Amino acid sequence: MVHPIHLDNLTLGYERHPAVHHLSLTLAPGSLVGVVGPNGSGKSTLLKALARLLQPMQGQVHGLTGQRIAYLPQHSEIDRGFPIRVADLVAMGLWHEVGALGGLTRGQRRRCEDALQTVGLGEFGHRTLDTLSGGQFQRALFARLLLQDADLVLLDEPFAAVDTRTTQDLLAILSQWHRAGKTVLVVLHDLPQVMTHCPEALLLARSAVAFGSTHDVLTPVNLQRARRMTEAWDESAPVCQDAMAFPESPAPVSHREVMP
Amino acid sequence: MNGTAMALPPSIWLHWLGLAPFAEFGFMQRALLGCLALSVSASPIGVFLMLRRMSLTGDAMAHGILPGAAVGYLLSGLSVGAMTLGGLMAGLVVAIGSGLVARSTVMREDTSLAAFYLISLAIGVLIVSWRGSNVDLLHVLFGTVLALNNDALWLMVGVASITLLGLAVLYRPLVLECLDPVFLRSVSCWSPVAHYGFLVLLVLNLVAGFHALGTLMAVGFLVLPAAAARFWVREITALLVLSSLFALLASVAGLLLSFHADLPTGPAIVLSLGALYLGSMFVGRQGLLCQRPSLQPHLKA
Numbered sequence: 303m304v305h306p307i308h309l310d311n312l313t314l315g316y317e318r319h320p321a322v323h324h325l326s327l328t329l330a331p332g333s334l335v336g337v338v339g340p341n342g343s344g345k346s347t348l349l350k351a352l353a354r355l356l357q358p359m360q361g362q363v364h365g366l367t368g369q370r371i372a373y374l375p376q377h378s379e380i381d382r383g384f385p386i387r388v389a390d391l392v393a394m395g396l397w398h399e400v401g402a403l404g405g406l407t408r409g410q411r412r413r414c415e416d417a418l419q420t421v422g423l424g425e426f427g428h429r430t431l432d433t434l435s436g437g438q439f440q441r442a443l444f445a446r447l448l449l450q451d452a453d454l455v456l457l458d459e460p461f462a463a464v465d466t467r468t469t470q471d472l473l474a475i476l477s478q479w480h481r482a483g484k485t486v487l488v489v490l491h492d493l494p495q496v497m498t499h500c501p502e503a504l505l506l507a508r509s510a511v512a513f514g515s516t517h518d519v520l521t522p523v524n525l526q527r528a529r530r531m532t533e534a535w536d537e538s539a540p541v542c543q544d545a546m547a548f549p550e551s552p553a554p555v556s557h558r559e560v561m562p
Numbered sequence: 563m564n565g566t567a568m569a570l571p572p573s574i575w576l577h578w579l580g581l582a583p584f585a586e587f588g589f590m591q592r593a594l595l596g597c598l599a600l601s602v603s604a605s606p607i608g609v610f611l612m613l614r615r616m617s618l619t620g621d622a623m624a625h626g627i628l629p630g631a632a633v634g635y636l637l638s639g640l641s642v643g644a645m646t647l648g649g650l651m652a653g654l655v656v657a658i659g660s661g662l663v664a665r666s667t668v669m670r671e672d673t674s675l676a677a678f679y680l681i682s683l684a685i686g687v688l689i690v691s692w693r694g695s696n697v698d699l700l701h702v703l704f705g706t707v708l709a710l711n712n713d714a715l716w717l718m719v720g721v722a723s724i725t726l727l728g729l730a731v732l733y734r735p736l737v738l739e740c741l742d743p744v745f746l747r748s749v750s751c752w753s754p755v756a757h758y759g760f761l762v763l764l765v766l767n768l769v770a771g772f773h774a775l776g777t778l779m780a781v782g783f784l785v786l787p788a789a790a791a792r793f794w795v796r797e798i799t800a801l802l803v804l805s806s807l808f809a810l811l812a813s814v815a816g817l818l819l820s821f822h823a824d825l826p827t828g829p830a831i832v833l834s835l836g837a838l839y840l841g842s843m844f845v846g847r848q849g850l851l852c853q854r855p856s857l858q859p860h861l862k863a
Contacts, residue, residue: 354748355744355747355748371748373745373748375744378742379744380741380745381613381740381741381742384741384798385792385795385797385801386741387797391741394742394745398749401750402731402732402734402750403731403734430797432796450749
């Protein structure tokens with residue numbers, strides 16, 4: 303079930319240093335949002351929090367309960383030398399149906415084959431992971447995402463080190479998810495790609511520089527503002543006073559101010 | 563001629579194959595049964611140990627069980643129950659304690675584990691030396707596979723049963739925990755169950771192996787068959803089966819070598835496993851010789 307997702311004064315970070323600072327916005331159900339911003343601007347951290355892999359320092363995310371979430375991290379931690387067939391990796395996407403103990407039915411096996419077919423790996427199911435190229439491996443991960451059939455899809459730089467043809471094929475899958483009414487957040491560095499494929503964009507530089515229609519967000523002025531963000535880790539930064547202004551927060555960890 | 567050969571009684575066949583000791587001597591049968599239990603139980607655990615890049619962790623934890631076994635020995639002599647319980651507790655303290663230190667301090671897990679196991683090993687040797695003789699110390703360090711009593715055999719068979727059942731339940735989460743831990747954490751709460759469940763199974767198998775091969779070589783049944791099998795197969799289920807078969811094959815070879823050449827049994831079994839590993843490293847399908855491009859003409863693109 304796809305719901306709107308509300309980020310309410312969300313602050314995320316590490317060791318009291320915020321990577322995302324007091325972010326409040328609403329993601330409409332079925333939106334396809336390109337998340338852009340310089341390195342260290344908090345894009346990956348935001349996706350981790352939405353995937354429920356990181357606890358907020360302050361603020362909350364509303365609307366995740368009851369939604370199935372699929373998350374593809376930036377540098378996949380998958381051990382490519384692991385002795386497993388591509389079909390078995392892809393079948394892991396059916397975890398929500400089979401769990402830890404259930405076996406795959408004939409119908410589910412067929413869906414795995416269909417997913418591999420969709421990403422152009424129809425003949426690769428019996429091969430092991432170590433025989434795949436970088437692009438083929440990314441296609442296999444997209445086949446797994448297809449089977450996850452999630453309401454909220456979070457993709458962190460999914461086209462890094464992938465060739466143009468593979469990128470185009472995978473972008474077509476993104477559009478397919480968008481048409482199917484799923485909410486998709488995708489971190490991208492290629493601004494023309496965001497302009498072409500994402501109706502909405504979030505420009506991050508620790509806090510939101512702009513959020514809304516892509517053409518309104520990716521303006522030269524906004525991009526210039528985002529570029530001014532520094533990656534400094536200021537140990538002597540003062541405690542953020544805004545953190546104290548929300549005592550009702552479920553995790554009111556005092557954190558440091560972000561240096562502009 | 564064939565008809566005559568077929569008519570020979572089984573005992574002659576066993577003699578001909580050099581397997582007679584297993585038919586004639588009870589202690590060899592018991593040793594074989596113990597090794598069979600370890601083969602089907604410890605070798606699959608070893609496969610996951612290898613895939614999680616924890617082979618040396620297994621070795622360190624095998625040393626870590628010594629003080630517990632030594633305390634058991636101190637209280638009850640060479641009693642299987644007391645030494646097992648002590649070994650189990652010490653192993654779990656080392657496994658969980660080193661993990662906790664690594665998670666809550668700046669210390670990395672490998673260093674933390676090395677610190678814990680060295681302290682454990684030193685305490686264990688001191689305890690055994692304090693009360694026991696050198697023979698007892700050798701018993702604890704190198705095991706007595708030819709003197710397995712009923713209690714030890716029951717323990718090994720029990721551990722094998724628990725391990726197979728545990729692996730059946732944990733198989734899918736464990737594979738995912740090795741392959742893609744972030745994915746497992748994002749779709750379920752099984753990650754800590756798989757991690758700590760696996761550690762418990764590892765300690766259980768080290769304790770079972772310690773009765774046969776002692777604390778110093780118990781990890782041999784875990785690491786060597788899995789490593790040898792990896793040179794032959796590319797898929798995890800085949801790896802699990804083949805590692806068990808390799809362990810059983812090397813156990814039979816090691817027991818016979820020890821019997822016929824009058825060699826210490828534990829080292830003979832571990833050396834047989836080692837020979838299998840070295841042989842596989844050269845002639846396995848993914849070994850050194852078969853990987854040479856000149857031996858495998860490439861296909862058309």
